[in-house]
Amino acid sequence: MPVSDPADRLQSSVQLIAILIAAAVMQFVPQVSDYLIGTWMVVGLGGAIFLTLMLLTDRAQLWFDPLARLHCILLTAYLVHQFEEHGIDIFGRAYALIGYAQTVIAEVGGAPGFTLTPLVIYRTNTLFVWLPFLAAL
Numbered sequence: 001m002p003v004s005d006p007a008d009r010l011q012s013s014v015q016l017i018a019i020l021i022a023a024a025v026m027q028f029v030p031q032v033s034d035y036l037i038g039t040w041m042v043v044g045l046g047g048a049i050f051l052t053l054m055l056l057t058d059r060a061q062l063w064f065d066p067l068a069r070l071h072c073i074l075l076t077a078y079l080v081h082q083f084e085e086h087g088i089d090i091f092g093r094a095y096a097l098i099g100y101a102q103t104v105i106a107e108v109g110g111a112p113g114f115t116l117t118p119l120v121i122y123r124t125n126t127l128f129v130w131l132p133f134l135a136a137l
Contacts, residue, residue, distance in 0.1 A: 019134045026126055037122045041087035044130070048079035068137065075133045082125060097121070 025032055036043065051072050064072065089096050101116050 044079040045083040051076045
């Protein structure tokens, strides 16, 4: 449903600006990005827990229309998936994706010298997954 009330429009604009500022801090403030490169998936898992608890409250029924609730459920599922894929997988291996992806890409004759780093994965997931998901809310 489009935002038609001026107060709602202002609130949406402020929220979008806050999300963009947070994304910039996450990427460009060295102390923050250095910390998050190895822990972003744990932060995401915390976000999944927060979204789950928020969706279970009665207020969520008032805040979100059905499509927004579905969006939050999908984001929650994806954040849990990211923890499993990039944090600790079901076999207890930490960040096993890097070695696996490099092996698969080498086997299929991918780019010579291809290196998948935690920084690349962090930026890809926070800028191209988290940011669009949050902006769409």
